[in-house]
Amino acid sequence: xxxxxxxxxxxxxxxxxxxxxxxxxxxxxxxxxxxxxxxxxxxxxxxxxxxxxxxxxxxxxxxxxxxxxxxxxxxxxxxxxxxxxxxxxxxxxxxxxxxxxxxxxxxxxxxxxxxxxxxxxxxxxxxxxxxxxxxxxxxxxxxxxxxxxxxxxxxxxxxxxxxxxxxxxxxxxxxxxxxxxxxxxxxxxxxxxxxxxxxxxxxxxxxxxxxxxxxxxxxxxxxxxxxxxxxxxxxxxxxxxxxxxxxxxxxxxxxxxxxx
Amino acid sequence: xxxxxxxxxxxxxxxxxxxxxxxxxxxxxxxxxxxxxxxxxxxxxxxxxxxxxxxxxxxxxxxxxxxxxxxxxxxxxxxxxxxxxxxxxxxxxxxxxxxxxxxxxxxxxxxxxxxxxxxxxxxxxxxxxxxxxxxxxxxxxxxxxxxxxxxxxxxxxxxxxxxxxxxxxxxxxxxxxxxxxxxxxxxxxxxxxxxxxxxxxxxxxxxxxxxxxxxxxxxxxxxxxxxxxxxxxxxxxxxxxxxxxxxxxxxxxxxxxxxxxxxxxxxxxx
Numbered sequence: 001x002x003x004x005x006x007x008x009x010x011x012x013x014x015x016x017x018x019x020x021x022x023x024x025x026x027x028x029x030x031x032x033x034x035x036x037x038x039x040x041x042x043x044x045x046x047x048x049x050x051x052x053x054x055x056x057x058x059x060x061x062x063x064x065x066x067x068x069x070x071x072x073x074x075x076x077x078x079x080x081x082x083x084x085x086x087x088x089x090x091x092x093x094x095x096x097x098x099x100x101x102x103x104x105x106x107x108x109x110x111x112x113x114x115x116x117x118x119x120x121x122x123x124x125x126x127x128x129x130x131x132x133x134x135x136x137x138x139x140x141x142x143x144x145x146x147x148x149x150x151x152x153x154x155x156x157x158x159x160x161x162x163x164x165x166x167x168x169x170x171x172x173x174x175x176x177x178x179x180x181x182x183x184x185x186x187x188x189x190x191x192x193x194x195x196x197x198x199x200x201x202x203x204x205x206x207x208x209x210x211x212x213x214x215x216x217x218x219x220x221x222x223x224x225x226x227x228x229x230x231x232x233x234x235x236x237x238x239x240x241x242x243x244x245x246x247x248x249x250x251x252x253x254x255x256x257x258x259x260x
Numbered sequence: 261x262x263x264x265x266x267x268x269x270x271x272x273x274x275x276x277x278x279x280x281x282x283x284x285x286x287x288x289x290x291x292x293x294x295x296x297x298x299x300x301x302x303x304x305x306x307x308x309x310x311x312x313x314x315x316x317x318x319x320x321x322x323x324x325x326x327x328x329x330x331x332x333x334x335x336x337x338x339x340x341x342x343x344x345x346x347x348x349x350x351x352x353x354x355x356x357x358x359x360x361x362x363x364x365x366x367x368x369x370x371x372x373x374x375x376x377x378x379x380x381x382x383x384x385x386x387x388x389x390x391x392x393x394x395x396x397x398x399x400x401x402x403x404x405x406x407x408x409x410x411x412x413x414x415x416x417x418x419x420x421x422x423x424x425x426x427x428x429x430x431x432x433x434x435x436x437x438x439x440x441x442x443x444x445x446x447x448x449x450x451x452x453x454x455x456x457x458x459x460x461x462x463x464x465x466x467x468x469x470x471x472x473x474x475x476x477x478x479x480x481x482x483x484x485x486x487x488x489x490x491x492x493x494x495x496x497x498x499x500x501x502x503x504x505x506x507x508x509x510x511x512x513x514x515x516x517x518x519x520x521x522x523x524x525x526x527x528x529x530x
Binding site: 079126127 | 417419420422423424425426427428429433437438441442444518520521522
């Protein structure tokens with residue numbers, strides 16, 4: 001693995017074998033440095049989500065170790081996981097509440113986060129009255145209240161229509177620039193991965209292993225039209241080809257670990 | 261949606277149940293006058309006789325209302341105990357599998373036990389007073405409270421649990437901020453069913469005790485043995501009315517508490 005200036009998250013030969021015998025992850029070596037936005041793409045069932053669960057400590061690795069060098073962790077699930085009986089405001093305050101922050105501070109941070117995702121007008125609404133995209137913004141705002149240094153995204157926009165998804169990609173990048181967090185972003189959309197990231201990591205089908213690692217050369221801020229530029233299309237094409245297994249990076253056949 | 265949301269659409273809302281009511285009355289008259297001869301009419305006296313004898317006669321009315329009041333108190337106290345005990349048991353069961361495995365079979369037993377056969381025993385053990393009647397109500401009503409509360413507590417999404425786990429929530433926080441609120445719709449469903457059962461329990465228990473201060477069940481038994489059909493019918497109607505009112509009340513309460521965020525929250529209905 002290349003030397004990394006400020007690693008925020010490192011996976012060291014992480015394997016995951018479930019009790020039923022399926023091997024979800026076959027030795028993952030991956031580092032995420034401070035300020036990076038790393039996307040992980042792979043076919044469904046390749047253990048991308050398991051990777052995040054291990055990174056956050058929700059699931060234990062069977063072998064190897066994942067170390068997060070910060071405890072300020074944000075986790076955004078595919079489902080917005082809002083509490084339907086709480087208003088937007090109360091939902092966004094939840095994490096600060098669980099972490100025991102004083103009421104005033106909770107309020108202040110929630111107001112700020114709700115403002116950041118542009119939902120101030122809807123603070124008093126219940127989730128069921130919001131659209132799917134708005135619910136996801138609330139979920140983002142909720143995580144922002146704790147000012148995470150490392151954000152884990154588990155296909156957060158996977159269930160949204162394309163227009164909403166692209167809009168949220170743009171908004172997410174604005175947050176990435178203004179809030180300066182490090183991100184590990186799991187998705188099955190190549191376009192989305194290339195558009196938001198500084199680096200795209202490709203995983204193979206089960207058992208999941210890293211089969212490609214592509215730096216994304218575009219700077220920020222990224223205009224929406226970037227998606228239709230030639231360089232973007234070429235890179236997306238390369239990532240797709242790697243996903244299909246046409247351009248496998250050399251992989252050690254015994255250990256099953258991607259060498260870079 | 262509730263009736264209040266459709267002010268001005270009174271007829272479509274209340275029309276059908278009223279129509280059914282009128283049809284039942286008509287059928288009732290039909291049976292009384294067309295099917296039964298005058299000397300067998302006591303089997304089903306016509307509605308106006310029922311009203312005349314049991315509701316417009318002061319002495320009979322007071323007797324009936326006293327009985328109804330006693331049964332109502334029994335039903336409410338028993339129901340309150342069933343709610344408190346049932347929810348406490350369900351919370352305990354939700355905390356550990358072994359508690360659930362140990363207790364659930366006995367909760368099911370409250371449903372399968374032949375309560376009516378137990379009623380005389382309760383009478384012997386606890387007397388024929390308020391206490392044993394309340395106990396019958398508790399046995400009748402507790403199971404839906406336990407089953408629905410437990411189901412609700414256990415139906416929380418895995419991601420919600422993950423969210424709470426990530427932020428180090430302890431059992432109490434998880435219970436108060438996640439599981440209990442999430443369980444509210446199911447709990448209210450259980451309460452509506454249990455409320456109806458509590459009323460039935462109060463009357464049935466009473467009916468089989470046959471002793472002590474007369475509740476509505478004892479009155480029904482007494483009227484039956486004296487062939488006072490008018491009063492018997494009035495007593496039956498009043499007790500079902502009580503059940504309906506209680507059922508309605510909990511539907512209304514559910515609507516107020518969880519109607520703002522949950523689709524299946526009860527429609528108080530006609």
